[in-house]
Amino acid sequence: MELTTVWFCLIAVLWIGYFTLEGFDFGVGMLLPILAHDEVERRVLINTIGPVWDGNEVWLLVAGGATFAAFPEWYATLFSGFYLPLLLILLALIVRGVAFEYRAKGHGVAWRGRWDIAIIVGSWVPAVLWGVAFADIVHGVPIAADGEYVGGFFNLLHPYALLGGLTTALLFLTHGAVFVSLKTDGPIRHEARALAARLGILAAGVTVAFLLWTQLDSGDLASGLLFVGAAVALVAGLVAVGAAREGWAFCGTFVAIALGVAGLFVALFPDVMPTTLADGASLTTTNAAATAYTLKIMTVVAAVFTPLVLLYQSWSYWVFRRRITVEHIPADHAPATAR
Amino acid sequence: MDPLDIARWQFGIVTVYHFLFVPITIGLSAIVAGYETAWVRTGHEHWLRLTKFFGKLFLINFAIGVVTGIVQEFQFGMNWSDYSRFVGDIFGAPLAIEGLLAFFLESTFLGLWIFGWDRLPARVHAACIWIVHVGTLLSAYFILAANSWMQHPVGYRFNPDTGRAELHDFAAVLLNKVQLATFPHVVLSAYLTGAGFVVGVAFWSMRRTRDEEDDRRMYLRAVRTGAAVALVAALGVVVSGDVQGKIMTDVQPMKMAAAEGLYDTTDHAPFSLLTIGKLDGSTATNIIEMPGLLSFLGTGHFDGEVQGINQLRAEYRRTYGTDPGAAYYSPGDYTPIVPVTYWSFRLMIGLGLLAAAGAALILLATRRGRAPTGRFWLWLAIAMPLLPVAANSFGWIFTEMGRQPWAVFGLMTTAQAVSPGVGAGTVLTSLLAFTVVYAVLAVIEVRLVLTYIRAGAEPLPEPVGPDDTDRPLAFAY
Numbered sequence: 001m002e003l004t005t006v007w008f009c010l011i012a013v014l015w016i017g018y019f020t021l022e023g024f025d026f027g028v029g030m031l032l033p034i035l036a037h038d039e040v041e042r043r044v045l046i047n048t049i050g051p052v053w054d055g056n057e058v059w060l061l062v063a064g065g066a067t068f069a070a071f072p073e074w075y076a077t078l079f080s081g082f083y084l085p086l087l088l089i090l091l092a093l094i095v096r097g098v099a100f101e102y103r104a105k106g107h108g109v110a111w112r113g114r115w116d117i118a119i120i121v122g123s124w125v126p127a128v129l130w131g132v133a134f135a136d137i138v139h140g141v142p143i144a145a146d147g148e149y150v151g152g153f154f155n156l157l158h159p160y161a162l163l164g165g166l167t168t169a170l171l172f173l174t175h176g177a178v179f180v181s182l183k184t185d186g187p188i189r190h191e192a193r194a195l196a197a198r199l200g201i202l203a204a205g206v207t208v209a210f211l212l213w214t215q216l217d218s219g220d221l222a223s224g225l226l227f228v229g230a231a232v233a234l235v236a237g238l239v240a241v242g243a244a245r246e247g248w249a250f251c252g253t254f255v256a257i258a259l260g261v262a263g264l265f266v267a268l269f270p271d272v273m274p275t276t277l278a279d280g281a282s283l284t285t286t287n288a289a290a291t292a293y294t295l296k297i298m299t300v301v302a303a304v305f306t307p308l309v310l311l312y313q314s315w316s317y318w319v320f321r322r323r324i325t326v327e328h329i330p331a332d333h334a335p336a337t338a339r
Numbered sequence: 340m341d342p343l344d345i346a347r348w349q350f351g352i353v354t355v356y357h358f359l360f361v362p363i364t365i366g367l368s369a370i371v372a373g374y375e376t377a378w379v380r381t382g383h384e385h386w387l388r389l390t391k392f393f394g395k396l397f398l399i400n401f402a403i404g405v406v407t408g409i410v411q412e413f414q415f416g417m418n419w420s421d422y423s424r425f426v427g428d429i430f431g432a433p434l435a436i437e438g439l440l441a442f443f444l445e446s447t448f449l450g451l452w453i454f455g456w457d458r459l460p461a462r463v464h465a466a467c468i469w470i471v472h473v474g475t476l477l478s479a480y481f482i483l484a485a486n487s488w489m490q491h492p493v494g495y496r497f498n499p500d501t502g503r504a505e506l507h508d509f510a511a512v513l514l515n516k517v518q519l520a521t522f523p524h525v526v527l528s529a530y531l532t533g534a535g536f537v538v539g540v541a542f543w544s545m546r547r548t549r550d551e552e553d554d555r556r557m558y559l560r561a562v563r564t565g566a567a568v569a570l571v572a573a574l575g576v577v578v579s580g581d582v583q584g585k586i587m588t589d590v591q592p593m594k595m596a597a598a599e600g601l602y603d604t605t606d607h608a609p610f611s612l613l614t615i616g617k618l619d620g621s622t623a624t625n626i627i628e629m630p631g632l633l634s635f636l637g638t639g640h641f642d643g644e645v646q647g648i649n650q651l652r653a654e655y656r657r658t659y660g661t662d663p664g665a666a667y668y669s670p671g672d673y674t675p676i677v678p679v680t681y682w683s684f685r686l687m688i689g690l691g692l693l694a695a696a697g698a699a700l701i702l703l704a705t706r707r708g709r710a711p712t713g714r715f716w717l718w719l720a721i722a723m724p725l726l727p728v729a730a731n732s733f734g735w736i737f738t739e740m741g742r743q744p745w746a747v748f749g750l751m752t753t754a755q756a757v758s759p760g761v762g763a764g765t766v767l768t769s770l771l772a773f774t775v776v777y778a779v780l781a782v783i784e785v786r787l788v789l790t791y792i793r794a795g796a797e798p799l800p801e802p803v804g805p806d807d808t809d810r811p812l813a814f815a816y
Contacts (some may be wrong), residue, residue, distance in 0.1 A: 047815045051450035054405065058442040064412050065435035072427020072503075079416025079423075080758040086413060087769045091776060094406040098780060101402035104816040105395075105787055147424075148760040290428040294506045301436055309443045316447050319458050330811040335794035 012265035018059035027176015029123025073288035081149025096122025135164025140274035170203035226263030360404030366533015392796035422756035437481035445474035457813035487518035530572035537565035539723030573695030588637035594741035690730035
């Protein structure tokens, strides 16, 4: 396989890692006002993802860095072209990340309420906008012959892209609800499971519509098979939700997101950013790539360290495998004056 | 306004802001790891209380350092897309490796450390914070390798077909001589910063707890260990800075000339502590001059020749042609803004030395368990965390502004690096958004830190019985 193809696959893997992992912690954040009825329940929800959300977010940073290294032209066009959505995502991730840490460091309804808003908004904004951005990438955007995006902000918001945003939002909500039912016990667990079932049906409908549209728009046989696999996994996950098998349900939503993202990348290949302009230039795995030498070095580094990362991230999930209930939440020790 | 100017302001603001927190993270993670190790080895509860006390302050700082770091990675694509296209082959690799090797390590093991108090054996728990520290060092190495390449590009070839710089020798990039001097300088400055923070906080806390003999002894340990780290680190900062200065004089002579506002090539060049006048080569009047010191800093000899701005400007014009970015930055071709480089260079050195002197004074004053009172000591306690942070910021302002008008020295100017397709309004939107959010977060962060400092180190909780799935978590958000 060409090294450029290898790196296209690796970047797809990084995004799959990002969406399957941060997907559920976005979902938990988005569900904070829905699943939690009081302060202790909010703390239960936040603590289900407390030890892992930061590690999940690093998948995004590595995906960004790897794109810079392996496909500099793609990185340059994508991030300068999608400037404003990306700015919104960055602002959301900033306030959300600080909120997890700072919320617990102070007392008072006002203090915690403000950070709750930061978590909720900070989770919704990227959950929607990543879907919009990926739909735009797969569908193609106006890219001029010199490789510059020439579309402006509102060009990114057509119906197909908005459906993409709705799809990721609903998938992450379902994924998050399933995760909460897997990680908690007591009333929250049951409520989360019931919510996952309801949200899941909605998510399945929207996801199938989006994947079908994608398939008709830019798919081929392989992407079609992956999309079918994603739909099957999602339905299987929902069946597991109904049967109260939370572990299997989480596997279902996890695999559904993974196969869906994989299908998007397969539909994209060999382009990395197709153009919609007749006289424009699509960025492809070859014309956007770094040199073979850089790709070779990066391949060695990735081959050595990716398994190691998977190993210790899995270990950290194992360490925190226990379900959390309201009884497990200790009294908080924040000094009284932090307001 | 020109999008380039706004993009430059944005880069400066988000980068300097991010770097307020980075050195504290690097330094404090090492010190907290040291305290926890001391606890594991001695079982003395003072060390555990210090671990938790400074651990909380560390986390408040770390959170903001991490989230502001996310912007760093994406702003190259957003605001500097032509730069990204030109150097992505070289610059992207250390960035990606930084993520893969360092960020995963830091975030995963910090999660284990924060929440793992009752889930991991004590030794494993202590190992987690050490791994976090190693992650911060790896992160610093790769990001500084990328920056050093911009200061002194090596290991690349310019490809006229693609119009970009292409990686030719990755080892040369990682072992760039600028990098080999910069990495120890920055990391030791970070240790000085973390230690300055510990000294200031513990010294201030000690002064308040004169009635509680046990707490006083605990803070005294923190003061004296912190001051010792600060002094050793400061010595290293001076030595590595000296090496760095000589390499800089060699590879970026204009930066050294601009650091002194030296307009004409001179041997036995003096170093001025203060100056009045415009620093434009016409009316500069140095007030206090150390003869030969600039020559020594740059060359290692008090009578060594240091090139002046005028000669270098002529030389650069011969080598690179007319400076396309001159209009944006400087009174003349290829010259950085001299007052900025002159003052930031002095503030970096001066504030760093003051921090070291403060640590030495406090170490002397706390011999045999003494806790000096009086306003001077109060102000010193407050200054100790701030001086090294400010010195770090001025150091970065100096090293980045001193490279102007180049983004990559000799290869690409900052004016050529900016995103061609991004308008002024767009960059201004993000500049304002980041500045406002960062300003709000800064206020919150400082207030939280002060609250936690005032609350002091908590007493240890009651020991819990054997593992029981129903008991509350040892730590939860």
